[in-house]
Amino acid sequence: MLKDTSQHKVFLLSIFLILSFSLMFLSFSQPYLLINLRERNYFIGEFFYSLSFNLKMKLKDFAESISQAKSLQKENLILRRKMEELLFKEKNYYPEIIASNRRLKALLGFKEKHPYKLIPVELVAYSPMDFFKVIYIGKGAKEGVRRGMGVVNAQGLVGKVIEVYPYQAKVLLVLDERSKIGVRVQRTQDIGILQGEGEKGVCELKYLLTKAEVKVGDKVVTSGLGGLFPEGILVGYISKIRKKPNYLFQKIEVTPSVDFGKLKEFFLVTQR
């Protein structure tokens, strides 16, 4: 009886595990199957991401208003109001304006430097799974976003759009291990493929011949080959080089120029 029960358990579990593995294999061999399914039915995700974003903003406002009300009760009415206003401006308003001014100047500088068509866009959410370096941005198919578009900020290349929903899009960051980008070392003009290394926070520059004379600190920019990204967008700097005798290629580590911990505003890049 006990044997039957164990066999029954294993049989039932095996069915579900085999089914799961078959689905995995199917969606790996036909990647657009899942992407198309998600893009068609993404209204749920968009609704909740928007809800989350608005809720976050409202809670932030609410918390700020409570803290202001508490401090107002402790001080003299007239002086306190004036002082509060000045202090508030000094501590919150002016630094915020200065910071946003700097940020916008940097973005404007970037826009003037690069003759591409740029669409401004904001970060909406991060990936819920730590394994994937993926973010969601607040513009989608309705605003002209297409699969494969590059995403940049003032610091350089952020990633590329991999899925497009009506009002949002999913961006694969250059750090993701699935990300492969055609790049060029700016000083020597050597061409290679840049692949993300996930949690390590760096990328690997592949297929660069051992004889290529690259140095630590060299700028790595997009090559423009393949037509996905425009040429010359800064991706990062060479941070480590390992050459082994009798090896055809050298092992090169590239530190991205973008600070992925502080992502906020971006541009979507399209070729003119």
Added chain:
Amino acid sequence: MKELGIFIGFLGIVSALQFIFTGWWKEGADLFLILVASWAWFRGWKEGIVVGFTAGIFKDIFFSPLLGLNSFSLCLIGFLMGNIKGEIYQENILVFLLGVGIASIFQAALISFWLSLFYQFSFLTNFSSSLFPSPLYNCGICFFIFLIKEGILKSKL
């Protein structure tokens, strides 16, 4: 039928919360895993497998690059949690929390394995990065789920 309704309700809530929280934090609790582990612990291995598979498919559709990636691990976790419950002292909260912690680490290992197999992700880097803080969050939430469930049971008695 009532159980099915409750499960669908929970699945809806979990999906909504997972969507909402991912807009707030980069790393957080895996609500799908919590749902499966708790359900299997309180209701047994059979329901654990089915609930794990369904919740996994749901998670795959919205959050994963491969269908079956989460359903594989969650269905296995549902089975294991449901089985352990029958073998040991079920009312001990520490055993339950330990089970959830191990299940979180087990899931991270399984997903890292499949990703390294399909996409050549680095197994060790991904696995080690997911050891903290997600399993802690999962155990924290399960602590309250256990207390609530115990409270409901006692009030019925």
